[in-house]
Amino acid sequence: MNEVEKFKEKLKDKGYKLTTQRRVILDVIMENREKHLSSEEIYDLVRQKYPEIGLATVYRTLLLFEELGIVYKLNFDDGRNRYELYHNEVHQHHHLICLKCGAVIEMEGDLLEDLEKAIEETKDFEILDHNVKFFGYCSKCRKKND
Amino acid sequence: MNEVEKFKEKLKDKGYKLTTQRRVILDVIMENREKHLSSEEIYDLVRQKYPEIGLATVYRTLLLFEELGIVYKLNFDDGRNRYELYHNEVHQHHHLICLKCGAVIEMEGDLLEDLEKAIEETKDFEILDHNVKFFGYCSKCRKKND
């Protein structure tokens, strides 16, 4: 079963309807896997394929997709929600955010596991998700500074 | 030199004036060291001491204090900025946020150091700050769930 079929099933399972708008929004997100698009950016891209769409529908759909585990909401402290396609490694990657040029670099690997285990034990806190961001200067901006 | 004197000096250094409003806002933040107050919460507390103050002044002052390194801005994904008094260990603590009751538990210790070193080397990214949050259920809420 491919991704789109899985998507259809997830909607049906919960009694949601399969609409053109939802399909187009999914397409845009799938075509931009490596990006971290904001709601507004998604709206702009969707309008190129389906100009009649309303902004509210995009917001509603992103909320729904998040609930269904289709997308994952990111927060880069730039005052807007950003989304990426959900994948299993999503919890295993962190983001490096350049304070100069705003570039977002993805980082795989979960070196947090030990830390999480320690927290669960010492604080009796059940961790479901984490949010790890590093702010600094990317290699390009570091070179410019020389 | 005590904290308040340091504060006065930081303002003067950059040509900013020492106003009653700024003093009262600092007092409120200092009296709530262990908390993570939002701008609105700070406004409410400040008004008890200085009712004439305007909301915009609080927002402006918090922005200024952040710039001067007097406070540190936190983001708990609840749609508002939160602040805490800047202290050197600020970079060394993380927050556990309960998804049920909203409690914020502070966690000391920096187990991220190894991870940061690895990033600086492999990604050529100079880390200045990090933001680490863990979401889950606190011990109280876990007990309630039983």
Added chain:
DNA sequence: TAGTTTATGATATTCATTTTCAATTGTCAA
């Protein structure tokens, strides 16, 4: 295909934050 329910688009609303601008208040030099 009809009928019911869900979804949509346009618009209004909310909420946190920022901007505007005239009036006020610190600061520093005389």
Added chain:
DNA sequence: TTGACAATTGAAAATGAATATCATAAACTA
């Protein structure tokens, strides 16, 4: 101490992202 000038303030308006409202328009199901 005063006066001048720049910085600061308060009130209100503006912004910007996100959400709610509501009448109309699609989807699904029998």
